[in-house]
Amino acid sequence: MxxxxxxxxxxxxxxxxxxxxxxxxxxxxxxxxxxxxxxxxxxxxxxxxxxxxxxxxxxxxxxxxxxxxxxxxxxxxxxxxxxxxxxxxxxxxxxxxxxxxxxxxxxxxxxxxxxxxxxxxxxxxxxxxxxxxxxxxxxxxxxPGCFPTAALLALLPFIDYIEEGSQIFIDAKTGMSGAGKGLKEVTHFGHLNENCHAYNPFNHRHMPEIEEKIQKLTNKEFQINFVPHLLPITRGMLVSVFATLKDEIDVEKILEDRYKDSEFIRLRNTPVDLKSTAGTNFCDLYVSRNGKALFVNSSIDNLLRGxxxxxxxxxxxxxxxxxxxxxxxxxxxx
Amino acid sequence: MxxxxxxxxxxxxxxxxxxxxxxxxxxxxxxxxxxxxxxxxxxxxxxxxxxxxxxxxxxxxxxxxxxxxxxxxxxxxxxxxxxxxxxxxxxxxxxxxxxxxxxxxxxxxxxxxxxxxxxxxxxxxxxxxxxxxxxxxxxxxxxPGCFPTAALLALLPFIDYIEEGSQIFIDAKTGMSGAGKGLKEVTHFGHLNENCHAYNPFNHRHMPEIEEKIQKLTNKEFQINFVPHLLPITRGMLVSVFATLKDEIDVEKILEDRYKDSEFIRLRNTPVDLKSTAGTNFCDLYVSRNGKALFVNSSIDNLLRGxxxxxxxxxxxxxxxxxxxxxxxxxxxx
Amino acid sequence: MxxxxxxxxxxxxxxxxxxxxxxxxxxxxxxxxxxxxxxxxxxxxxxxxxxxxxxxxxxxxxxxxxxxxxxxxxxxxxxxxxxxxxxxxxxxxxxxxxxxxxxxxxxxxxxxxxxxxxxxxxxxxxxxxxxxxxxxxxxxxxxPGCFPTAALLALLPFIDYIEEGSQIFIDAKTGMSGAGKGLKEVTHFGHLNENCHAYNPFNHRHMPEIEEKIQKLTNKEFQINFVPHLLPITRGMLVSVFATLKDEIDVEKILEDRYKDSEFIRLRNTPVDLKSTAGTNFCDLYVSRNGKALFVNSSIDNLLRGxxxxxxxxxxxxxxxxxxxxxxxxxxxx
Amino acid sequence: MxxxxxxxxxxxxxxxxxxxxxxxxxxxxxxxxxxxxxxxxxxxxxxxxxxxxxxxxxxxxxxxxxxxxxxxxxxxxxxxxxxxxxxxxxxxxxxxxxxxxxxxxxxxxxxxxxxxxxxxxxxxxxxxxxxxxxxxxxxxxxxPGCFPTAALLALLPFIDYIEEGSQIFIDAKTGMSGAGKGLKEVTHFGHLNENCHAYNPFNHRHMPEIEEKIQKLTNKEFQINFVPHLLPITRGMLVSVFATLKDEIDVEKILEDRYKDSEFIRLRNTPVDLKSTAGTNFCDLYVSRNGKALFVNSSIDNLLRGxxxxxxxxxxxxxxxxxxxxxxxxxxxx
Structure with missing residues (x-):
């Protein structure tokens, strides 16, 4: 074609x-x-x-x-x-x-x-x-936007298990290619090299995108509190989703069940890194729980899967x- | 002397x-x-x-x-x-x-x-x-440990305003010098360059250090859910503290009041970066609020202030x- | 097969x-x-x-x-x-x-x-x-060795035009992957990041490899003076060949004639960079002349073409x- | 004052x-x-x-x-x-x-x-x-210019020993801060990260500066063939001087004699690196010889000593x- x-x-x-x-x-x-x-x-x-x-x-x-x-x-x-x-x-x-x-x-x-x-x-x-x-x-x-891709793939399987009315926090890190090829101060090498910082905390356009898709797909409303960061690398995206569960459930099993037939999702038993997904369409996922506190961790190539x-x-x-x-x-x- | x-x-x-x-x-x-x-x-x-x-x-x-x-x-x-x-x-x-x-x-x-x-x-x-x-x-x-230094300076001023029983999440990022000069796989250049990943999520020894100091200084108990990450840089540390407030308070004022006499604390009105504190004893702080969701952001040099x-x-x-x-x-x- | x-x-x-x-x-x-x-x-x-x-x-x-x-x-x-x-x-x-x-x-x-x-x-x-x-x-x-690959592809077309008995200098730069996955001090992130240095100057095993192949292919003997450097990147190799020509010849034409039928050689009209060959089998070449002084510049991916x-x-x-x-x-x- | x-x-x-x-x-x-x-x-x-x-x-x-x-x-x-x-x-x-x-x-x-x-x-x-x-x-x-500083400190002690009429080659590498804070394509993070390349080969304004100072200080004229490179780091400068000696002399002794009273020159017995001079006014020097081929190697902080x-x-x-x-x-x- x-x-x-x-x-x-x-x-x-x-x-x-x-x-x-x-x-x-x-x-x-x-x-x-x-x-x-x-x-x-x-x-x-x-x-x-x-x-x-x-x-x-x-x-x-x-x-x-x-x-x-x-x-x-x-x-x-x-x-x-x-x-x-x-x-x-x-x-x-x-x-x-x-x-x-x-x-x-x-x-x-x-x-x-x-x-x-x-x-x-x-x-x-x-x-x-x-x-x-x-x-x-x-x-x-x-x-989809790059951040929503990585965040939704991590978060959606758990929506039904999250305490209603609780806050969901997303701390995301992206390589600078997300900011494009245009010349900007934040992507000047002298600014970004050996540096890292948040930008548009609680105020990034991908935040309503994540909220809306959760609502449409699950019929539940959550306040998503999204803070993206710029990493001193060219490509790759790492997302931490933090939420409060209703119960101390088996979080690995939930991920496995949801994605067992997904060609481009890989479940990891250690925290995900950028190197394993860079240059590919894979989204790698890892999940961990501390009592009712949930951590879901995803990695994608922001220019490819993102x-x-x-x-x-x-x-x-x-x-x-x-x-x-x-x-x-x-x-x-x- | x-x-x-x-x-x-x-x-x-x-x-x-x-x-x-x-x-x-x-x-x-x-x-x-x-x-x-x-x-x-x-x-x-x-x-x-x-x-x-x-x-x-x-x-x-x-x-x-x-x-x-x-x-x-x-x-x-x-x-x-x-x-x-x-x-x-x-x-x-x-x-x-x-x-x-x-x-x-x-x-x-x-x-x-x-x-x-x-x-x-x-x-x-x-x-x-x-x-x-x-x-x-x-x-x-x-x-103090490097992570507790950056986390406690950010979190302590807000403890009284955080909803009791709610989860506190800390997403921290450090340069690799925190892992020391010894040869390890995680600090091999081929592993870390153009990479980033969490390690010991919910299971790092600095987590009980943060919990204990909060309890001793404020008489309040909170579950701290701490996830550190390794950044592909040599030095610097960036911390995101996420919590749920009781009320929609003036978070900037709380920081200003607490640290107005502190020689080595600087309050910023944009998210903090690593470059401004690298090579110094300063701890830079920034705070933001989304309804009752709180984001406190700190930056230190992990080898100096840390x-x-x-x-x-x-x-x-x-x-x-x-x-x-x-x-x-x-x-x-x- | x-x-x-x-x-x-x-x-x-x-x-x-x-x-x-x-x-x-x-x-x-x-x-x-x-x-x-x-x-x-x-x-x-x-x-x-x-x-x-x-x-x-x-x-x-x-x-x-x-x-x-x-x-x-x-x-x-x-x-x-x-x-x-x-x-x-x-x-x-x-x-x-x-x-x-x-x-x-x-x-x-x-x-x-x-x-x-x-x-x-x-x-x-x-x-x-x-x-x-x-x-x-x-x-x-x-x-072939990685350095000899990049050096010979740059140097061989010019051997007949170089003043006999003159010194040939090669200043080469490689990403750290050439040093392998084993843990070594030179490839510790804390050593190499934001750093660059020569190693084994005039004393690297790829030096006799280059000398011998020139002699076998051209029947001419030259003293090759080879100084490799480690770059703070993972992959890629950049080589500068410096030599003294007999005459002020058309150096671009020599390269074009030699490689016009070569599938994996690309001639550039600006200095070559690492990014264009990274991840490929290409060897990019550029040549420049200052009177009788010759500069031939090659770039390869050290792990692929090298x-x-x-x-x-x-x-x-x-x-x-x-x-x-x-x-x-x-x-x-x- | x-x-x-x-x-x-x-x-x-x-x-x-x-x-x-x-x-x-x-x-x-x-x-x-x-x-x-x-x-x-x-x-x-x-x-x-x-x-x-x-x-x-x-x-x-x-x-x-x-x-x-x-x-x-x-x-x-x-x-x-x-x-x-x-x-x-x-x-x-x-x-x-x-x-x-x-x-x-x-x-x-x-x-x-x-x-x-x-x-x-x-x-x-x-x-x-x-x-x-x-x-x-x-x-x-x-x-002085940054490159002339590093090149002249390396080269001047040897001028009297270099074969008259022979070519002198200088392969220099600099961190990007030499290109300034202004936004340019070469200092865009997406261009420079994981990259390295020469620029203005044989055509940089620091080339006549080096030639003129040699002539004024030593009364000898040499063709200097200068090729600068951009490194994917913020600061630091590394210079390789290549020349042909008249005789197989004791090159270390020449450096020692020349700089024994110099507060900010340090002679090294291994190739110099960027990390040791970064943030200081020091110029580190190293010298090596292969028959009559000379390699002098200098390192400075381009923004400080440079x-x-x-x-x-x-x-x-x-x-x-x-x-x-x-x-x-x-x-x-x-």
């Missing part, structure tokens, strides 16, 4: 290209960014002698001629304009931005007015372990392919 | 030497490690042309001849034998190990049988912001000097 | 496994290390749910039953004993150690007495760009497959 | 402040940058509760009222306008820019037209080991103080 990548300049665009080059079912026929002036090899020097494609200035009609499915690796707000046009032209869309992840009301509260109220209703949230049935028939996938490889899994599912087709399980990483 | 450093080979021993070289009141007259075969310049190449002292094989009687106060930078269990002998010889002791930090019972439960039941009763816990009066008359200081510079502050106090004499407030760090 | 990997515990063993899992022509049928007590998933946690093979205690006769070709990722001296036995049993060998790289005399001068004088004569030095014809008929490949992926290229060649079959050209790296 | 720091926003400005705060003879009375709108604590959060000074918008007349000596941590071209005005007002100047380092002709060839032809003639090149006599009477010091601490040493000398007054010899670094 012919696919397009819109937004090829950033980190997630590059990862999409790298996964799709070797994918047995998808064939990249169109690559675009906002300027469209270079060969993809000049945009990403690591692709020299690997792929030889001119980058286009993104144009929905050209996409529709070239491809049946488009990946949008665009900033929120830009994405919805493209998605709308593409869907109307009959192109399936996997959107990596936030534009179709939330209920309209939640979106407009935390982001901006929404310009595609028609399609937002039909989008499917692309967390395959929880939405695989809906994904089979979807035309528009909202690829963005591009999960997007390709979603593309596999909406196209009727196997979930794992062309998805990286091993990597040549530090 | 003449001072001895016992245990000069490790990271905290080196930091003690560096601080004391420039201290206006203390004079290093004796440096020892377990072998005693080198000049200190060979042990620590950065000290070449800075200090020229032969390292002794540690001997308490020689210490007593050479010095009035000894810093013990030794493993727990080894420390108590030296401390006992030194105290009986009239030498004041600042012990950086765990041997005198806890009540006898707590110690023996989490460490090993104690061999100096006489002096453990009289030791003072060297957290200056909370024990300054006791320290003035102390002969034996138990220098060990060696706090030890020298304690030495200043038990000797009647000013708290800040010779204590680093700025550093030439990355 | 069935293949065995002997020496699966180290970094190069792991990389061999990862490449061969996805190789279209080779099938891993035997994995061994010196103890043989674990599943390969326990040896390398990143392989969980990816490959499920019991690691054997290495035994040549068992290898011969299971495989037609063996990769030896063993220390020098250990490797020759295995190679000898395997070759006598009719198994093809790609040896990643130093044991068959040098002429007997050179080997015994810089390493130790050689125990397989029979096969060392017939081994082929596995630098595909210079030995592809010999490799087609080889039964024993000596996979070891495991070059080994699989060599295996492809001796088995009559295409050079590039199953060889990584892109990677999911920081 | 009252001193001013002009250009307080960058890395070298911060280091000047940190050194001068604790200096026994100098007293900071004026701090300026180009905007002059903040307290120095807001400019550099690590200075909170350490120094409380309003940053001024730089004005030469105000400087002359407040101070007898000014440190200029400004970009080249900006510096000369300030220096000129300050010198005419009777203020001594230590200029950290390139503006007074070179002969007029060399300067204008490699930088831009010079606007202070009067004072450039009288400036003294602030490399204390070679210009201490001239510095005693100087009113204007041109603080800029700010060397500037304060120069200020000490022109003010008649001891060279080592207030100069850091130890540091609390990773």
């Amino acid at each position: 012919n696919v397009a990548i819109i937004g090829a300049s950033g980190y997630t665009g590059l990862e999409l290209i790298k996964i799709l080059i070797n994918h047995p079912k998808f064939n990249i026929t169109y690559i675009a960014n906002s300027t469209g002036e270079e060969n993809v090899q000049d945009l990403h020097p690591c692709l020299k002698d690997v792929i030889d494609v001119e980058v286009q200035k993104a144009d929905a009609k050209e996409v529709a001629k070239a491809a049946d499915l488009a990946f949008l690796a665009l900033p929120h707000k830009t994405a919805m304009f493209f998605a709308k046009e593409l869907l109307d032209l009959g192109v399936k869309v996997v959107d990596l931005s936030a534009d179709y992840r939330l209920e309209l009301e939640t979106y407009e509260k935390h982001y901006c007015p929404h310009e595609d109220k028609e399609h937002i209703k039909d989008s499917v949230y692309g967390l395959p372990e929880y939405y695989s049935e809906d994904l089979k028939n979807a035309k528009l996938v909202a690829n 963005a591009s490889s999960q997007a390709v899994v979603n593309a596999n599912l909406i196209c009727g392919f196997e979930e794992y087709e062309g998805i990286p399980k091993i990597a040549y990483v530090p | 003449n001072v001895a450093i016992i245990g000069a080979s490790g990271y905290t021993g080196l930091e003690l030497i560096k601080i004391l070289i420039n201290h206006p009141k203390f004079n290093i007259t004796y440096i020892a490690n377990s072998t005693g075969e080198e000049n200190v310049q060979d042990l620590h190449p950065c000290l070449k042309d800075v200090i020229d002292v032969e390292v002794q094989k540690a001997d308490a009687k020689e210490v007593a001849k050479a010095a009035d106060l000894a810093f013990l930078a030794l493993p727990h269990k080894t420390a108590m034998f030296f401390a006992k002998e030194l105290l009986d010889l009239g030498v004041k002791v600042v012990d950086l190990s765990a041997d005198y930090r806890l009540e006898l019972e707590t110690y023996e439960k989490h460490y090993c049988p104690h061999e100096d039941k006489e002096h453990i009763k009289d030791s003072v816990y060297g957290l200056p912001e909370y024990y300054s009066e006791d320290l003035k008359n102390a002969k034996l200081v138990a220098n 060990a060696s510079s706090q030890a020298v502050v304690n030495a200043n106090l038990i000797c009647g000097f000013e708290e800040y004499e010779g204590i680093p407030k700025i550093a030439y760090v990355p | 069935n293949v065995a990997i002997i020496g699966a515990s180290g970094y190069t063993g792991l990389e061999l496994i990862k490449i061969l899992i996805n190789h279209p022509k080779f099938n891993i049928t035997y994995i061994a290390n010196s103890t043989g007590e674990e599943n390969v998933q326990d040896l390398h946690p990143c392989l969980k749910d990816v490959i499920d093979v019991e690691v054997q205690k290495a035994d040549a006769k068992e290898v011969a039953k299971a495989a037609d070709l063996a990769f030896l990722a063993l220390p020098h001296k250990t490797a020759m004993f295995f190679a000898k036995e395997l070759l006598d049993l009719g198994v093809k060998v790609v040896d990643l150690s130093a044991d068959y790289r040098l002429e007997l005399e050179t080997y015994e001068k810089h390493y130790c007495p050689h125990e397989d004088k029979e096969h060392i004569k017939d081994s082929v030095y596995g630098l595909p760009e210079y030995y592809s014809e010999d490799l087609k008929n080889a039964k024993l490949v000596a996979n 070891a495991s992926s070059q080994a699989v290229v060599n295996a492809n060649l001796i088995c009559g497959f295409e050079e590039y079959e199953g060889i990584p050209k892109i990677a999911y790296v920081p | 009252n001193v001013a720091i002009i250009g307080a926003s960058g890395y070298t400005g911060l280091e000047l402040i940190k050194i001068l705060i604790n200096h026994p003879k100098f007293n900071i009375t004026y701090i300026a940058n180009s905007t002059g709108e903040e307290n120095v604590q807001d400019l550099h959060p690590c200075l909170k509760d350490v120094i409380d000074v309003e940053v001024q918008k730089a004005d030469a007349k105000e400087v002359a009222k407040a101070a007898d000596l000014a440190f200029l941590a400004l970009p080249h071209k900006t510096a000369m306008f300030f220096a000129k005005e300050l010198l005419d007002l009777g203020v001594k100047v230590v200029d950290l820019s390139a503006d007074y380092r070179l002969e007029l002709e060399t300067y204008e060839k490699h930088y831009c037209p010079h606007e202070d032809k009067e004072h450039i003639k009288d400036s003294v090149y602030g490399l204390p080991e070679y210009y201490s006599e001239d510095l005693k009477n100087a009113k204007l010091v041109a603080n 800029a700010s601490s060397q500037a304060v040493v120069n200020a000490n000398l022109i003010c008649g103080f001891e060279e080592y007054e207030g100069i850091p010899k130890i540091a609390y670094v990773p």
Whole structure:
């Protein structure tokens, strides 16, 4: 199947290209960014002698001629304009931005007015372990945020066992690639090297995303208190979920039962690390309990499971392919 | 005043030497490690042309001849034998190990049988912001653990406002120097670089230390749920304290009131980072609230405020000097 | 074709496994290390749910039953004993150690007495760009050292143009994985992080390897002055070759002519970096001239082109497959 | 003595402040940058509760009222306008820019037209080991570039022994702080982390600076072939000098004889590393020989010996103080 990548300049665009080059079912026929002036090899020097494609200035009609499915690796707000046009032209869309992840009301509260109220209703949230049935028939996938992916996979199996009304705390750590390739003070090497700090504590847009998905999937409401941190590394994401259980239950068993058939979830009996998931689509999980205090620990590659490889899994599912087709399980990483 | 450093080979021993070289009141007259075969310049190449002292094989009687106060930078269990002998010889002791930090019972439960039941009763816990009066008359200081230092300074001001019976969660991150200079798999560069993971979740010896000090200082009992992480950096420590408040109080004011006279506490209005405290004795604090959910965030240099510079502050106090004499407030760090 | 990997515990063993899992022509049928007590998933946690093979205690006769070709990722001296036995049993060998790289005399001068004088004569030095014809008929490949790979690919095209009798200087920088997974002081995170230094200047075993190959391939003798450095990163290798030319020639053209048909050599018009080759078999080259002063600059992944992926290229060649079959050209790296 | 720091926003400005705060003879009375709108604590959060000074918008007349000596941590071209005005007002100047380092002709060839032809003639090149006599009477010091400092200290002792007409190669590696605090692609964490590469090979402005100083100090002309590299660390600089000797001389003795009285030069018998000099004014040196091939290896802290601490040493000398007054010899670094 012919696919397009819109937004090829950033980190997630590059990862999409790298996964799709070797994918047995998808064939990249169109690559675009906002300027469209270079060969993809000049945009990403690591692709020299690997792929030889001119980058286009993104144009929905050209996409529709070239491809049946488009990946949008665009900033929120830009994405919805493209998605709308593409869907109307009959192109399936996997959107990596936030534009179709939330209920309209939640979106407009935390982001901006929404310009595609028609399609937002039909989008499917692309967390395959929880939405695989809906994904089979979807035309528009909202690829989850990186933090919500890691947090929900850790937290959802335990929601029924958590004391109602208690606070849930999430302390998350991410490599800097989540902040993008643009030049910013927080990702200046002189700032981040040998450093670590929280940012937007209790005030990050992924917090309402986590709250809303819990409510929709479990019909329970919890206050999620989310504090993300920046790590002095390039990629990888580690999440600590802390909660108060109703009873002193067998927490390992709950995880095992929930994920025994999941291709890309691995349960660990020691705390998870970044190195084991870096470069792959795996989410590694570990759980521990101290009386009624719960600690669930997850690790993903923020650019892959947190963005591009999960997007390709979603593309596999909406196209009727196997979930794992062309998805990286091993990597040549530090 | 003449001072001895016992245990000069490790990271905290080196930091003690560096601080004391420039201290206006203390004079290093004796440096020892377990072998005693080198000049200190060979042990620590950065000290070449800075200090020229032969390292002794540690001997308490020689210490007593050479010095009035000894810093013990030794493993727990080894420390108590030296401390006992030194105290009986009239030498004041600042012990950086765990041997005198806890009540006898707590110690023996989490460490090993104690061999100096006489002096453990009289030791003072060297957290200056909370024990300054006791320290003035102390002969034996138990220098706090690095995690308890950062956690207690963040948590103690809020204990009275936390919902009784609720769980307190602490997610802590430390540079690898806390694991020492010995060769271990977790501190192999190939393991730790571009990595991050929890270790001993809910099962670290600093957890009962935090619980006991809260109980002793506030007469309240809380279950502390402590999860430390290893960061891919050499030094620095970042702590997130999460708790549930009784009411939606003014959390900034509580911190300001508590620490307005503290020489080495700085309140920040953005999340704290490692870079601002690295190489100094400062503890930086930040606090945030989400309804009744509390986040207190502290940063220290794990080898200085978490060990060696706090030890020298304690030495200043038990000797009647000013708290800040010779204590680093700025550093030439990355 | 069935293949065995002997020496699966180290970094190069792991990389061999990862490449061969996805190789279209080779099938891993035997994995061994010196103890043989674990599943390969326990040896390398990143392989969980990816490959499920019991690691054997290495035994040549068992290898011969299971495989037609063996990769030896063993220390020098250990490797020759295995190679000898395997070759006598009719198994093809790609040896990643130093044991068959040098002429007997050179080997015994810089390493130790050689125990397989029979096969060392017939081994082929596995630098595909210079030995592809010999490799087609080889039964024993000596996979080049990492530094010689990067240095020879940069230097060999210019040998005829360098002033006779002049000194050639090579300043090389490598990630720490070249020093192996064993615990050593130089690869302790506390030593290497935020650090960089030379080691074995003018005295590294790869120096005679470079000198000998130049002499054998060009019939010219030059004194190679080689200084390797350790970089505070996990993988990647960067080499600066400095030499004095006879004349002010067109150095770019020489490189282009030499490598225009080479699948895994990329010529760059700016200095090469580590990131573009990390995780791949590419060697990137750049050249610059200042009057008669020459600078040739190469970058490889020390574990892949400097070891495991070059080994699989060599295996492809001796088995009559295409050079590039199953060889990584892109990677999911920081 | 009252001193001013002009250009307080960058890395070298911060280091000047940190050194001068604790200096026994100098007293900071004026701090300026180009905007002059903040307290120095807001400019550099690590200075909170350490120094409380309003940053001024730089004005030469105000400087002359407040101070007898000014440190200029400004970009080249900006510096000369300030220096000129300050010198005419009777203020001594230590200029950290390139503006007074070179002969007029060399300067204008490699930088831009010079606007202070009067004072450039009288400036003294602030490399204390070679210009201490001239510095005693100087009113204007041109603080050397970071690379020239490390390269000249390594190379100058050997110039008389190097084969005339032979090429001298310098392979240098620097932490990224040399590239400044401004946001640039090369110092984006995503670019530099786990990376390393050369830049401006044979084409860096420090190359003519090294050549000119050798010629002026030794009356010999050599072609210096200089290739700098960026390391994935914040601070530190490592230099490899490669040259061809006339004879197989005792190279260690030459270094020892030359530097036996130098306060801030340390000779090492193993290759130098970055960690031993980081945070100090020391230059560590090591030398090795392979026949007639010479390798001299130097390490400095690029922001201290390569800029700010060397500037304060120069200020000490022109003010008649001891060279080592207030100069850091130890540091609390990773």
